[in-house]
Amino acid sequence: MPNNNPLQPKKAVIKKVFKVTPTEKMFVISFVDPKDQEEFERNYTRPARFVQVNLPGIGEVPISLCSPPTQKGFFALTIRRVGRVTTVIHNLNEGDYVWIRGPYGNGFPIDEWKGRDLLFLSAGLGMAPLRSVFLYALDNRWDYGNITLINSARTKRDLLYYEELEAIARTYKGDGVKVIQTVTREEVEGVCKGRCHLYIPQANVDPKNSVVIMCGPPRMYQSIFDEVIARGFDPDYIYATFERRMRCGIGKCGHCNVGSSDSMLYVCKDGPVFSYRQVQRYPELME
Numbered sequence: 001m002p003n004n005n006p007l008q009p010k011k012a013v014i015k016k017v018f019k020v021t022p023t024e025k026m027f028v029i030s031f032v033d034p035k036d037q038e039e040f041e042r043n044y045t046r047p048a049r050f051v052q053v054n055l056p057g058i059g060e061v062p063i064s065l066c067s068p069p070t071q072k073g074f075f076a077l078t079i080r081r082v083g084r085v086t087t088v089i090h091n092l093n094e095g096d097y098v099w100i101r102g103p104y105g106n107g108f109p110i111d112e113w114k115g116r117d118l119l120f121l122s123a124g125l126g127m128a129p130l131r132s133v134f135l136y137a138l139d140n141r142w143d144y145g146n147i148t149l150i151n152s153a154r155t156k157r158d159l160l161y162y163e164e165l166e167a168i169a170r171t172y173k174g175d176g177v178k179v180i181q182t183v184t185r186e187e188v189e190g191v192c193k194g195r196c197h198l199y200i201p202q203a204n205v206d207p208k209n210s211v212v213i214m215c216g217p218p219r220m221y222q223s224i225f226d227e228v229i230a231r232g233f234d235p236d237y238i239y240a241t242f243e244r245r246m247r248c249g250i251g252k253c254g255h256c257n258v259g260s261s262d263s264m265l266y267v268c269k270d271g272p273v274f275s276y277r278q279v280q281r282y283p284e285l286m287e
């Protein structure tokens with residue numbers, strides 16, 4: 001009998017594990033049952049949705065998809081080792097099993113942005129979900145105008161996907177794609193110095209016809225909102241992701257909601273991607 005319980009995790013196998021930084025690893029995973037993989041791909045159409053990674057008897061954690069929906073047969077997660085569950089995941093190897101629920105959340109509405117320039121602003125682990133959006137845009141290059149990605153972290157070795165992004169910048173040189181990588185805590189060759197918003201003036205995008213896509217700690221968002229609006233970017237095309245502690249991931253348990261009973265948002269279901277307009281209406285997203 002088919003199991004239609006939306007909370008039932010499906011068995012998946014780790015195909016590859018890569019060390020991305022000293023604290024983050026990328027896990028390339030596929031479902032053991034091809035039907036589960038097909039169902040996942042049918043539901044993963046917008047980049048930067050998330051899954052719940054479940055380890056029986058240990059716990060469950062929400063993790064963003066860092067691979068785009070255009071990649072088939074597998075999906076990828078970049079996981080920072082911070083505590084109990086993520087430490088156990090970091091000790092897993094190729095061939096080990098994990099249990100997956102999802103994809104959940106809304107993802108970025110990138111198909112609504114056709115014809116626009118794209119400005120990506122990332123800090124730290126924020127580059128994980130943005131990678132899926134950036135790669136999706138490159139896979140559909142003809143749908144978008146110029147693209148600038150500004151990736152920031154504390155030090156060069158903390159920059160997620162540094163080599164991959166440099167290779168992309170070389171491949172797309174002269175084709176309207178620009179990558180700027182910057183670090184805040186050291187002066188080092190091959191990268192810029194300072195926070196990501198300092199490099200917005202170097203972006204090759206037209207503010208009036210751009211979408212701003214950002215992910216990082218919410219404390220950085222207000223100054224970036226102020227900056228991009230002052231520079232003439234359209235407030236209707238500014239998006240950011242927000243995290244909350246989650247349990248069910250599907251809008252049932254109320255663990256992640258913001259707002260009041262007459263106007264409530266579930267970060268797991270209505271987010272984690274929210275527009276600037278929504279953030280103005282629900283300022284507690286920034287807390």
Ligand SMILES: Cc1cc2nc3c(=O)[nH]c(=O)nc-3n(C[C@H](O)[C@H](O)[C@H](O)COP(=O)(O)OP(=O)(O)OC[C@H]3O[C@@H](n4cnc5c(N)ncnc54)[C@H](O)[C@@H]3O)c2cc1C
Pocket residue numbers: 050059060061062063064065078079080081082083084085086087125128129242243244245246272
């Ligand atoms: C929608 C969403 C997407 C996410 N995407 C990613 C991702 O792509 N990669 C990734 O590495 N992590 C991601 N996270 C964060 C990840 O879920 C937490 O790091 C994880 O739940 C920690 O579990 P743990 O058992 O290892 O840590 P715990 O033992 O539970 O906690 C260890 C430390 O981490 C802090 N912590 C725990 N959960 C969170 C959280 N949700 N946000 C901030 N701090 C937390 C705790 O306060 C504590 O200080 C995401 C979270 C959400 C809600």
Ligand code: FES
Pocket residue numbers: 245246247248249250251252253254255256257266267268269
């Ligand atoms: S995590 Fe349960 S409602 Fe959002």
